[in-house]
Amino acid sequence: MLELIRQPWHWAFAGVLIGLTVPTLLLIGNKSFGISSSLRHICAACLPANIPFFKYDWKKEAWNLFFVFGVLLGGFIATNFLSNPNPIVVNPATVQDLKALGITDFNHLMPQDLFSVENIFTIKGLIFFVIGGFMVGFGTRYAGGCTSGHAIMGISNLQVPSIIATCCFMIGGFMMTNFFLPLIFKLF
């Protein structure tokens, strides 16, 4: 059994479990699924700075913070107790493309060439952590949701604005991966 759990899970199994999160949250406590709002609640709790957007009763929305704490804990449990002993399998075409960009580590979920602590204070860190993270936080809030709030919850509830937002997420991702990333990697 543990052997089976340790293997990478099939996309359909993961998809079903993620999809089930939507009705689960609705039925256990009338909560609409959405993760990026946790970032807003943390801003509202820590540094509201009299900004109207952060002046609300964040404690009433605390469930979202419990949820993301769970996600963090789940990441810890899966990595430390249920992890796959073998390196991640990446599509050979992707490996080839990324090798051409200068990525050398294909053994971890995140390439050590980019996502290592040593890179924090380098130009790589500035782009992949600081600027990338800023765009994720700014963009999701500007769009009013992320992959969970728009793509999964919003489309599950047949919301046209969520379909538009999801299309824009994808367009942004395609542009970055295929046009900007090759230019960015020239910096290193």
Add this chain to the structure above:
Amino acid sequence: MKNTQIEHPIECEAPNEQVKSESFTSNLKYAIVGTIFGIVFVKAEIISWFRIQEMFRLQSFFMYGVIGTAVVVGMILVFLIKKLNIKTLDGEKVVLHDKTFNKGQIYGGLIFGLGWAITGACPGPLFAQIGSGFLAVFVTFLSALAGTWTYGYLRNKLPH
């Protein structure tokens, strides 16, 4: 139980609609759902930067399969909840919100998409990556908070 109108922070995509207030212990159930969610993220390797690269290079069906399946399952069950008027555990009516279109979904969506392909993470996987021990991602998280805060600060000046 009759539902009263609940006031919300403006445009929260994941509002708490439960009338009955919840204690710390009651909130723990969301942490449990979150934990399962985080385990799925890691075990299906959704938190991997490589999976996001494969997706945006159209070199793997994996992420499309995950998101597509999740949407179909969510859609069917949300439909059933509405159709059969299924109540929450506390007997309340399930409240779903219609979203209104604004240009933020386009501009913000594009900005998030660009950032998603760099970091390999949307906000959910960000937490799971940190939990998995990729400590550098904590910087990404802090920066995402700064981005959210900056949006709040500039909100009135941005086109919507």
